[in-house]
Amino acid sequence: MRGYIIMRIHPSYFDLYLTRGLLIIIVGVIVFVLPDIISEYGFYEWVPEMLTFQDFSLLARLLGIGIIIAGHLYIFLIQRTTYLDIKPNMIEYKSGILFWKISKVPYETITDTQVTRSPLNLLLDTGNLLINTSGKDGYEIVFRGALMDDLRIVEHEIRERRRIQKKKDEDRNNGDAGDR
Numbered sequence: 080m081r082g083y084i085i086m087r088i089h090p091s092y093f094d095l096y097l098t099r100g101l102l103i104i105i106v107g108v109i110v111f112v113l114p115d116i117i118s119e120y121g122f123y124e125w126v127p128e129m130l131t132f133q134d135f136s137l138l139a140r141l142l143g144i145g146i147i148i149a150g151h152l153y154i155f156l157i158q159r160t161t162y163l164d165i166k167p168n169m170i171e172y173k174s175g176i177l178f179w180k181i182s183k184v185p186y187e188t189i190t191d192t193q194v195t196r197s198p199l200n201l202l203l204d205t206g207n208l209l210i211n212t213s214g215k216d217g218y219e220i221v222f223r224g225a226l227m228d229d230l231r232i233v234e235h236e237i238r239e240r241r242r243i244q245k246k247k248d249e250d251r252n253n254g255d256a257g258d259r
Contacts, residue, residue, distance in 0.1 A: 086165040088233065094205045094224030095154050103150030111143025163208070163222050165236050170210065172220045182220050186240040187248075188212040194230050206230050210237075 114136035117125055126135045161174040170189075172182040191211040200206050204227050210220040225233075 082166075084164045084166055086232065086236065087162050088222075088225050088229040089158055089162050090222070090224035091203060091205045091226050092154070092158050094200070094203050095158050097199060097203070098224065099157065100150045100154035103153065104147050107143050107146030107150060109143075110146055111140055113139045113143070163220070163225070163233065165233060167240075170220065170237070172222060184210060184212055184219050186237065186244050188214075189237060189241060192234055192237055194227075194234065196227075200224075204228075208233060 114132070117123060117135075118132070123132065126132055130138070156176050157174075160176055162172075164171040164173075169183050169185045171184075172180075174180045189210060190213050191209075193209040193211075194206045195209060196206045205224050206227050208220070208222040208225060208230050209218045210222075211217075212219040
């Protein structure tokens, strides 16, 4: 019963693409069109002396395509390897490609949850979930770019789980007081 997952959410692909991947892809496009810029404006001194312009042009275009593909692959991998699991007794956040960041937060330690939205989040109907715990400065979990429908469900689930946990604690405390 402890290990099953009630709900798993991933960040929105479009949010990741527009906030993280677009810069990588723009750099790839610039590298790809660099030979055209050099030939158009006559900046041949930018070409290393050991290469002919044709070799430089081919190398720049291949490098540009490689950067564009790497940008798309990065976004795909981040979207697949970042998730928030809602479990019966805790929330678990995992993120990473080569190195994992894992945060496990029991419901009884959660002191505050907050959803923040930037103008881009408003446009994409996404948001960021911030979960604060007792005894920790800052937020324990910062989950960026989730769809707002998912965040509403997660917030409701956290409130319900905390309510159930408080009721259990009160029943346990009332049971101890009645034994005396």
